[in-house]
Amino acid sequence: MDVENLSKEFKIYGDYINAKPFGNGLINDTFLLTYNQAGLNNRYIIRKINKSVFKQPEIVVNNSVSVSLHIKSKLINHGVKDISRRTLTFIKTHNNKYYHKDQNEDYWCMVLFFEGAYTIDYVKTKEQAYKTAKAFGEFQKLIIDANLVDYEDTIPDFHNTPKRLLAFDNVANTDPLGRLKHIEPELSILNKNRYISEKFADLMQAKKLPIRITHNDTKINNVMLDNETDEGLSVIDLDTVMPGIILNDFGDMVRTSTCPVTEDDKDISKVKVQLEIFDALTKGYVEQLAGIVTKTELDHLVFGAKLIVYEQAVRFLADYVEGDVYYPISYEDHNLVRAKNQFALLESIHKQEIGMEEIVKKYNN
Ligand SMILES: Nc1ncnc2c1ncn2[C@@H]1O[C@H](COP(=O)(O)OP(=O)(O)OP(=O)(O)O)[C@@H](O)[C@H]1O
Ligand SMILES: [Mg+2]
Known part of the structure; x- marks a missing residue:
């Protein structure tokens, strides 16, 4: 990859110094770029949008840029300092676009690199969760006042739980690898919990949950923290920013941050929602949004956790039955292990539901 020439498509001045593969992906599609600008070495991230996941990369670019500019203007109005570390700054090309399309029809974007900031992969303390x-x-x-018409779906039906369930049913009906016989216990849990998807469909049909612009990938390593203060600086990884419901964002935080082991862990006896982490997460989120979002949304946050954990379990199980076509696996039953793990997490939520609801109420008054 000729990153030097690629970078020259963008409006950055100075001399190219180097570009290094960035991140731990096997495919080098993200680079950390350094330019000498008037005697200072400044750094940028240049990255390719994954075409196989995002069929319409222009939408990804449009949504991420729109949301960043929206946040930027809000922060400026609020008199916030250090603006270029408080939201992603996208660099335009000489053609005045926020992406460059290369000869393979791949889309590249460039943003400022946040200096003096870090991310964490796993939540270990209440403070980190908060x-x-x-x-x-x-x-x-x-982004509560972001204009819905400015955004489109980067992945259609991303959190359409009934559709995810239907996809499972379809693949279970064909059972292409004869794997259904291995998943009897999981199938019964899946069936027992269909009410979750139905309740979601009812809420949406009754328009009880407003569609907002949401992040849709609220993993903890998508928040940059300040090296000095450890405070959150900016949310990153905006590829999945699109219309959605906040229940999924909150739910996915619970799913990915409150369990002491990863979603790949085979020892499901360790899989559980740690209430003290859940408490800190809820405090951090609800303190910001109480009075901003509706009471119905806040009253359904715990349901949001159930919804996303269930959806993820269904997706892993569907992929196992289908023959591991979507999630990369390291061993044969990997997706089944993941499904069992997520069903165990769902069970833990069921067990602690009353306590979790009380925690939400504590911060929502
Ligand atoms: N502008 C930036 N400045 C500094 N660090 C960054 C920046 N963008 C990304 N990073 C670092 O790179 C990591 C991965 O970035 P990002 O989440 O955008 O990519 P990703 O390929 O979607 O990764 P993942 O699949 O892990 O979410 C982040 O967790 C963060 O540590
Ligand atoms: Mg990320």
Whole structure:
């Protein structure tokens, strides 16, 4: 990849110094770029949009840029300092676009690299949970007045749980690899919990949950924290920003941050929602959004956790039955292990539901 020439498509001045593969992906599609600008070495991230996941990369670019500019103007109005570390700054090309399309029809975007900031992959302390959830809450608050018509779906039906369930049913009906016989216990849990998807469909049909612009990938490593203060600076990874419901964003934080083991862990006896982490997450998120979002949304946050954990379990199980076509696997039953793990997490939510609801109420008054 000729990153030097690629970078020259963008409006950055100075001398190219180098570009290094960035991140731990096997495919080098993200680079950390350094330019000498008037005697200072400044850094940028240049990255390719994944075409196989995002069929319409222009939408990804449009949504991420729109949301960043929206946040930027809000922060400027609020008199916030350090603007270029408080939201992603996208660099335009010489053609005045926020992306460059290369000869393979791949889309590349460039943003400023946040200096003096870090991310964490796993939540270990209540403070980390609080600060990262607060950052996602602030993000949501800043975009609460975003104009829906400016955004489109980057992945259609991304969190359409009934459709995910239907996809499972379809693949289970064909059972292409004869794997259905291995999943009897999981199938019964899946069936027992269909009410979750139905309740979601009812809520949407009754228009009880407003469609907002949401992040849709609220993993903790998508929040940049300040090296000095450990406070949240900016939410990143905006590829999945699109119309959605806040229940999924909150739910996915709970799913990815409150369990002491990863979603790949085979020892499901360790899979559970740690209430003290849930408490800190809820505090961080709800403190920002109480009075901003509706009471119905806040009253359904725990349901949001159930919804997304269930959806994820269904997706893993569907992929296992289908023959591991979507999620990369390291061993044969990997997706089944993941499904069992997520069903165990769902069970843990069911068991602690009353306590979780009380925690939400504590911060929502
Ligand atoms: N502008 C930036 N400045 C500094 N660090 C960054 C920036 N963008 C990304 N990073 C770092 O790179 C990591 C991965 O970035 P990002 O989440 O955007 O990519 P990704 O390929 O979607 O990764 P993942 O699949 O892990 O979410 C982040 O967790 C963060 O540590
Ligand atoms: Mg990320």
